Amino acid sequence: MEVWIYAGRGLRYREHKTRKCGPQPDRYWCLKYKLDGRDITEVVGWWSEGISKARCLEILSELRRNQRTGRGPRTLREMREAEEAQSAQAALEKARAQASKLTLAQFWAAEYRPRLMVTARPLTVANNDKFFKSVLSGLADRPLNALGAADLETMVVRPLMEKGRSPAYIENILEFVSALWNLAKSKGLVSGQNPKTKVRRPRVDNKSDRFLSTAEALELLAALKKRSMAVHDLALLSLFSGLRVGEGLALTGADIDLENGIIFVKDPKNKINRHAYITAELRAMLTRRCRGRPKTAKILAEGTGGYWGVSRHFRCAVKELGFNQGLTDPRQKVVFHTLRHTFASWLVKKGMPLFTVSRLLGHKSVKYTERYAHLDPEAQREATMGLEGILKP
Secondary structure: OOOOEEEEOOEEEEEEEEEEEOOEEEEEEEEEEEEOOEEEEEEEEEHHHOOOHHHHHHHHHHHHHHHHHOOOOOOHHHHHHHHHHHHHHHHHHHHHHHHOOOEHHHHHHHHHHHHHHHHOOHHHHHHHHHHHHHHOHHHOOOEHHHOOHHHHHHHHHHHHHHOOOOHHHHHHHHHHHHHHHHHHHHOOOOOOOOHHHHOOOOOOOOOOOOOOOHHHHHHHHHHHHHHOHHHHHHHHHHHHHOOOHHHHHHOEHHHEEOOOOEEEEOOOOOOOOEEEEOOHHHHHHHHHHHOOOOOOOEOOOOOOOHHHHHHHHHHHHHHHHOOOOOOOOHHHOOOOHHHHHHHHHHHHHOOOOHHHHHHHHOOOOHHHHHHHHHHOHHHHHHHHHOOOOOOOO
16 A cells, blocks of 8 residues: 655655665655645656655745736646647747758758658659759758749749750649648748749640551551560550550559450559550560569569660650651650550540540540540531431421
8 A cells, every 4th residue: 555655735755665766765756735625636756757855845836826826837737738838839949940951952851752752652752863863953952941932933944944844844843842842841840831832834735746657656666676675565555555654664463364354553643543455466465474473573664674764765766766856846756655645546536435535544534535536527527417407397
């Protein structure tokens, strides 16, 4: 049974059976007082942890004074809550003071990139690494809380426009900076409005109008086959299924159902899972790629060199064929994404409804597929001509 020892008005303690504080037994201090007619009992702590009789008397004196005046905490619990709030405020002010010197590069290395490695795919991490090193190097030493729209315009948007980068690419860079800034704000390191919201940037239609004819597709596949069989296979997949390069690189053996002729496209760019279908052109290639590999292995990533390796081989093949020679409008140039456009264009030219094409591409809305409508003018003509004679008696 615990024995409490009286140590003065409102103060008592009990001794530890074995533990010492110096030569004497350790003491556990407790306050006891009345508040609004109620008995209040609150433990203060151990002598060995710095709680002495003198400290307990100081606390009691302060609490009694606050009870008389009606100002400040009236219980030990309220006193501790006030101290915790004060400590939290001090920590926040210290963090803000440090943020005045925290640079974009420091925050990227200490906070954003480690978080990204846990939440994002390796391809996304690699893309962000490239963005930071190649595009944002001029802003790396800029204090994060001093970053403004003018900095982004002069050191990001204008240089990229001068290099001929597309508005979509520029928007991706700005979204990247915006995500960095939003994370810093969530940690209380910056305040105010996100600088990206005030950036003036080009607003033009950058949708690609280019797709390949069957002859061009055959030439391109032959050129890719000479350079990299892995990239050739990835291009063939995109031509006959409409998969994006990242979707193709992410495919594993478990995503390929050769028996039923189905490809499961999981966790794509727009988060809408879908099915693609295996044509005769794809079956032989996928069978070869899946043979002897575990179900968990990525069947199209090996030998490509990743996203940037695919892009490099593809650019070299297109340059060899002269597809982009003399072209300055990026919408008319052949890039890997052109293969996805080609898949959709071929389907529309064969009379496939836009809604079906939209579902195969994984578009969120058919409005994104309407760019291909002009490729099937006969269907539109037939629909219009079907109205002939409708007003006759």
